[in-house]
Amino acid sequence: MDPRNQVVAIVLGASLVLAILELVRRRRLREEYSVLWLVTGTVIALLAAVPALLRVLTRLVGAEFPVSVLFFFGLLFSLAISLHFSVRISRLQDQVKDLAQDLALERADARAGRS
Amino acid sequence: MPRRREAGVEAGERRYDGVACVIPAFREAERVGAVVAAARAALPGVVVVVVDDGSRDGTAAAARAAGADAVCVLAFNLGYGAALETGYKWAVAHVDGLSAVVQCDADGQHDPRQLRDLLAALDEPPGADLVIGSRFAAGDGHYRAPAARRAGIRLFGRLVRATTGLRLTDPTSGFQALSADVVAHLAGGSMPWDFPDADLIIELHRAGFRIAEVPVTMAPRAGGESMHGGGVRALWYAFKVTLSVGVTVLRRPRRRPPPPPPEEI
Numbered sequence: 001m002d003p004r005n006q007v008v009a010i011v012l013g014a015s016l017v018l019a020i021l022e023l024v025r026r027r028r029l030r031e032e033y034s035v036l037w038l039v040t041g042t043v044i045a046l047l048a049a050v051p052a053l054l055r056v057l058t059r060l061v062g063a064e065f066p067v068s069v070l071f072f073f074g075l076l077f078s079l080a081i082s083l084h085f086s087v088r089i090s091r092l093q094d095q096v097k098d099l100a101q102d103l104a105l106e107r108a109d110a111r112a113g114r115s
Numbered sequence: 116m117p118r119r120r121e122a123g124v125e126a127g128e129r130r131y132d133g134v135a136c137v138i139p140a141f142r143e144a145e146r147v148g149a150v151v152a153a154a155r156a157a158l159p160g161v162v163v164v165v166v167d168d169g170s171r172d173g174t175a176a177a178a179r180a181a182g183a184d185a186v187c188v189l190a191f192n193l194g195y196g197a198a199l200e201t202g203y204k205w206a207v208a209h210v211d212g213l214s215a216v217v218q219c220d221a222d223g224q225h226d227p228r229q230l231r232d233l234l235a236a237l238d239e240p241p242g243a244d245l246v247i248g249s250r251f252a253a254g255d256g257h258y259r260a261p262a263a264r265r266a267g268i269r270l271f272g273r274l275v276r277a278t279t280g281l282r283l284t285d286p287t288s289g290f291q292a293l294s295a296d297v298v299a300h301l302a303g304g305s306m307p308w309d310f311p312d313a314d315l316i317i318e319l320h321r322a323g324f325r326i327a328e329v330p331v332t333m334a335p336r337a338g339g340e341s342m343h344g345g346g347v348r349a350l351w352y353a354f355k356v357t358l359s360v361g362v363t364v365l366r367r368p369r370r371r372p373p374p375p376p377p378e379e380i
Contacts, residue, residue, distance in 0.1 A: 097193055097308065101201045104166070104187040108205065112185065 005067050006048050013045025036084060040077035044070065131158040133214040134234065137202030138165045138183075139195055140221035144173040147221040148181035154219065154227040155182060158234075164205050165221070168198040174221075185209065193308060195289070200306040203298045217292045225290045229331045233292035236329045243327035244297045245319055247283065248290035252330035263349050270353065271313035274360050279320040283328050286313040290331055296371055297324055305369070307359065310352070314359035321368035 020037045023029035047054045047070050054066045063069045136154045140147045147165060154163050164185040165178035169192035178186045187201050199218060206216050215237055219225035229248060236246040250258040251268070260268065271286045287310070293301070297319060305318060320326055 097197050100189050100191065100193060101187075101197070101204060104189045104201055105205055105208070108185050108187045 002067075006051070009048030009067075009070055010045050013041045013043070013048060016041030017045065036077065036081045040074065040081070043077070044074055047073070128159065129231075130160040131234070132160040133210065133212045134158060134160070135162045135164060135202075135206035135210045135213060135216045136227070136230065137199060137206065137216055137218045138163065138178075138221050139168060139198035139202065139218070140165055140170065140174045140178065141168040141192065141195075141198070142170045142172050142174060143221040144170070144177045146223045147174055148177045150219065150221050150223055150225075150227065151178055151181035151183045154230070157227040157230060158217075161217075162206070162210050164202050166198040166202045166205075168192050168194070194310075196307045196309055196311050199311065200302060203302040203306075207299060207302050213295045213298070215292055215294055216298045218289065220289050224334050226332065226334065229290070230292065232329050232331070233290070236327050237292050237294055241327075242325065244294040244324035245316070245326045246292040247285060247288050247316075247326070247328045248292075248331035249283070249285035249288055249328045250331060250333045251284040252328055253332070258333045267349065267353050271356060274357065275313045275316055278317050278360065278364055281316070281320060281326055283316065283326070285328070286316050288331075290333070294324075300324070300369075300371060309355075312356045312359075314356055314363050317360055318363050318366075318368070321363070323368075323371045 017038055020029065020034050020041065024031060024034050047057070051066070054069060058064075058066045058069045061069060061072075063072070136158065138147065138150055138154070143150075151163055151165060154161060162185075163183045164187065165175070165183045167175040167178065167186060167188045169189045175186045175188045185205055187205055189198065189201060193201075202218070203216060206213055215234060217230045217233060219227055219230065225248070233246045233248055237243055250260070268285060268287050272283055275281055275283050275286050289310075300319070300322065301315075305315070307315065316326060
């Protein structure tokens with residue numbers, strides 16, 4: 001792997017990890033959501049820093065260039081994160097619906113109690 | 116259960132105590148009042164609950180003025196199915212000895228007098244747990260839906276037949292009567308948000324409920340906006356229901372609870 005590729009990937013992975021940790025520290029990101037992101041950043045940085053690991057992986061998946069393996073895994077993790085969010089959003093929507101219905105029922109009761 | 120009689124009600128006229136009429140309404144301030152009044156007149160003793168699905172146009176006030184027993188106002192628009200579910204939840208919690216729920220749309224296209232026929236089909240042999248008022252069962256062609264809608268209804272009818280063996284001509288109809296068991300089942304988390312359609316019928320059939328259809332007539336829209344959009348939305352809707360039917364068939368059916376043992380006295 002070209003050393004320039006290597007440096008870019010290490011810097012990218014490391015900054016991702018640092019940015020996530022900072023967001024968690026400021027309580028802008030909940031711990032449970034940070035896990036997948038931290039894994040993504042760590043794996044990118046690790047694979048870039050240890051070329052032997054990346055070479056083994058490249059042979060394993062039958063790819064031509066180590067760099068494409070690196071970005072393939074980055075993309076895979078991004079997909080996993082998106083899917084994770086879709087699942088969470090579906091659940092949130094259900095919870096919001098239940099809340100809206102409960103509020104409507106409570107308000108109807110309160111109104112009936114007043115009159 | 117003996118039926119309560121009130122002054123002014125002729126002897127022999129059927130009363131509908133224990134029946135709730137759920138009317139989901141979205142931006143129907145001008146029409147919902149007439150529907151509430153017609154439902155009360157058609158079904159003496161019925162409890163009318165209107166669910167205002169985040170209209171903000173005075174729909175709730177109009178329903179109250181017309182004498183609805185309860186008006187549940189959703190803080191924002193959830194969709195037709197979620198609005199119905201709100202009504203079911205209210206009925207389960209508030210109607211003593213709930214025996215059935217009927218539902219009709221707030222736009223005046225359904226004639227509440229026909230709710231009697233739907234309710235009769237619940238009780239009369241062979242009996243049913245869900246009775247669907249079909250616009251097409253009469254076969255007289257009085258109701259002409261737009262071509263795309265007709266194609267969708269035919270497609271969903273075929274889906275229902277392929278998966279359950281039931282021959283239904285109008286699985287999309289919102290004009291229905293439901294037994295208390297079905298209402299409890301739906302209020303327990305089976306309702307889709309937007310439109311309960313073939314997917315729900317298949318789910319109920321798999322859960323062991325009996326489903327019947329009776330012919331009804333339906334008036335053309337008197338005004339306001341239709342709930343079903345055309346074009347891309349229709350395609351999206353067809354896709355959604357088909358997908359939903361597919362996963363419903365793959366899901367393990369949530370069986371209806373067995374009837375409770377007879378009470379010891």
